[in-house]
Amino acid sequence: MKIAIAQINATAGDLKGNAAKIIEQAQQAQAAGATLLLCPELALSGYSPEDLLLRDDFNLACDRALYALARELPGELTVIVGHPRKYLGNRYNAASVLQAGQVRQTYHKELLPNDSVFDEVRYFSEGNQPLVINHQGCKLGIVICADVWAPEPARRARDAGAEVLLVLNASPYHINKQQERHAVVRDRIRETGLPVVYANLVGGQDELVFDGASFVMNDEGALVQQLPSFEEMLGMVSFSRGAPEPAEIHPVPELEDAVYKALSLGFRDYVLKNNFPGVLLGLSGGIDSALTLAIAVDALGADKVQAVMMPSEFTASISLEDARAMASALNVRYSEIAIGPVFESFCTALAPEFAGKPFDIAEENLQARVRGTLLMAISNKFGKMVVTTGNKSETAVGYSTLYGDMAGGFALLKDVSKTLVYQLAKYRNQISPVIPERIIVRAPSAELRHGQTDQESLPDYAVLDGIMEAYVEQDKSWEDILALGYREQDVLRVTRLIDRNEYKRRQAPVGVRVTQRGFGKDRRYPLTNRYVFNEIV
Structure with a gap:
């Protein structure tokens, strides 16, 4: 038989x-x-x-x-x-x-x-x-x-x-x-x-x-x-x-290989099964957009991918250099659109409303929204789908901007933690070195103000990701997470940020699920919710 x-x-x-x-x-x-x-x-x-x-x-x-x-x-x-x-x-x-x-x-x-x-x-x-x-x-x-x-x-x-x-x-x-x-x-x-x-x-x-x-x-x-x-x-x-x-036993791929293949397959099928002619993304010179670009090209081919760099006065020169180098290495269509003039026009229009108020998160998020608007305009003109570049760690704690860097049709790294992003970037460079090494080793930054780094606003990613995994993917209790060795103030900060930002995640595009519990179908928390995680009843 x-x-x-x-x-x-x-x-x-x-x-x-x-x-x-x-x-x-x-x-x-x-x-x-x-x-x-x-x-x-x-x-x-x-x-x-x-x-x-x-x-x-x-x-x-x-x-x-x-x-x-x-x-x-x-x-x-x-x-x-x-x-x-x-x-x-x-x-x-x-x-x-x-x-x-x-x-x-x-x-x-x-x-x-x-x-x-x-x-x-x-x-x-x-x-x-x-x-x-x-x-x-x-x-x-x-x-x-x-x-x-x-x-x-x-x-x-x-x-x-x-x-x-x-x-x-x-x-x-x-x-x-x-x-x-x-x-x-x-x-x-x-x-x-x-x-x-x-x-x-x-x-x-x-x-x-x-x-x-x-x-x-x-x-x-x-x-x-x-x-x-x-x-x-x-x-x-x-x-x-x-x-x-007995017959051939094809081995199961190792962790990074398997996740990279899963992301590539899930992304390719979403694009092709929905008949998009191609995709575009904002290339910032940072690790997340670099990995997203590499996966997009591997999944679809360079001819179907466009990268757009949108520098501001806060964009470091090395970010521009690394974005250009990566786009050249992958042979994708690459554009640069300075957001300064558009941002200034918004600030001028808002000046009466913002009178007497210092530069703060409103202006930071406004830059992200200018970039999102530009990408969506290109998408509307040419039919290409915008791919967002935020990772699971950022999505968890709300380190993202509604109608800004969250604007798009597919969130490729939605279920990939920041620590795994680095692992995947190193894995991809072992195949061929397309991600500049400087992108991998430099401190991550949204570059929305001078001297900004992610760790000014967030715990160390190793800590954040460990708490996120325990709380989101494993549903561990307050006591069980503390027993893992995390500081109480870090656990409180991360879990409260996760719960507080559910409203953002409800408005985020779909993305490939690679963990036991991703944001989306897996985790359905009420937006209006007064449960306090660490409160003893």
């Missing part, structure tokens, strides 16, 4: 395009001698269609696409495809068995995740029946994604006679996610004694990125095959006497 894994990049709502990918994979699988093709979760509709699922017309279109797909598949190949299904008044996250032009059997996902970025309970009803199919003398049990994260669905499949477990997945990436998947699947194998074929989606969908890395484990929990991460591939799994034969 030979099973093919279709590790494809599906797009939400693109029923024709997703079906075409499945048909192409099916043709290749049959040509390679496979008798069954396993597709990812909701491969036909893309994951996740979200509130499209609440539309009757969308559900009807999915049904029609499923039956049309069955008719167009190679006749001798069995295909298991994930899709939404509306049945007897309920909606299900389903997997159907397609054979000889027909939809033969359908399985309904039993366990619906309703935490983190998942809200499947909003859309689907739970299934309650196992599905085991006979294929070439072997009984194959079918489950979907979250079903394998708890014992019951796999046990029910085994009790129904399954000898191999097939798992359809749309499991999004975050740091160290593959190790978690391996551990969970090994638990199910230990409980059931069944080998597992795990097919995962790949590609970007809004802020989520799916990393593929589909894999196969034998009945002892040993990894015997693994597909590449962050790329489409048709994998072939050969079975002998009910056991998967």
Whole structure:
């Protein structure tokens, strides 16, 4: 028996395009001698269609696409495809068995995740029946994604006679996610004694990125095959006497490599799937915009990226020099627009209102808003999407300007802490030195007043990022964060800044999620909120 894994990049709502990918994979699988093709979760509709699922017309279109797909598949190949299904008044996250032009059997996902970025309970009803199919003398049990994260669905499949477990997945990436998947699947194998074929989606969908890395484990929990991460591939799994034969194991990328690939893939898919002709960003001579530019070029190609340097009287000469050097190294279109005249005209208009008031954060933010306005004007004129350059640390504590450096269509580094920004910059320079070393070693600054540095306004980034991770990503208590060794005044300052700036984050563009909890779908705090984190009730 030979099973093919279709590790494809599906797009939400693109029923024709997703079906075409499945048909192409099916043709290749049959040509390679496979008798069954396993597709990812909701491969036909893309994951996740979200509130499209609440539309009757969308559900009807999915049904029609499923039956049309069955008719167009190679006749001798069995295909298991994930899709939404509306049945007897309920909606299900389903997997159907397609054979000889027909939809033969359908399985309904039993366990619906309703935490983190998942809200499947909003859309689907739970299934309650196992599905085991006979294929070439072997009984194959079918489950979907979250079903394998708890014992019951796999046990029910085994009790129904399954000898191999097939798992359809749309499991999004975050740091160290593959190790978690391996551990969970090994638990199910230990409980059931069944080998597992795990097919995962790949590609970007809004802020989520799916990393593929589909894999196969034998009945002892040993990894015997693994597909590449962050790329489409048709994998072939050969079975002998009910056991998967060893094949190539593509290693999981190391931390910086994996995050860089995730950011590149998520960004590229967002730009291309939404048909933007290109992107532009403000290049400041600082580390964040430098890394953003490098990723943008690697993801899209230099011809689709424009960098705009917008100096002011506070811009250091080395910032201009480094911005020019990097733009030249990456061969992108580069422009310089001095903001001084525009800024002065704003100040003149505001002079009666600001009379008697010193230069302060209002004028600092005004510079950022001038830059945002200029970038959006270029975007409107040429259709290019503005990419913001702020990182997760700045986003957390509000070290950013609404309608200024937050203005744009995609926040590439939205879930990347400042310390990780430096790690990624050094990683990228190991491939080829495109980020000037001076950008990496100099003290970060917004350059909105003379002599300004980030650390005048914020704790050291190592401290800020450690507290942010504990508070935002791990939901640790006040006592638990203090137990990590941070000073009480730093914990109080950072956590209060995080809570106080939720209103800004609600207005920020989407960005690629790479941690266990990003700002967006993951963390939903009320804007009007009087809870005091360190207050003992």
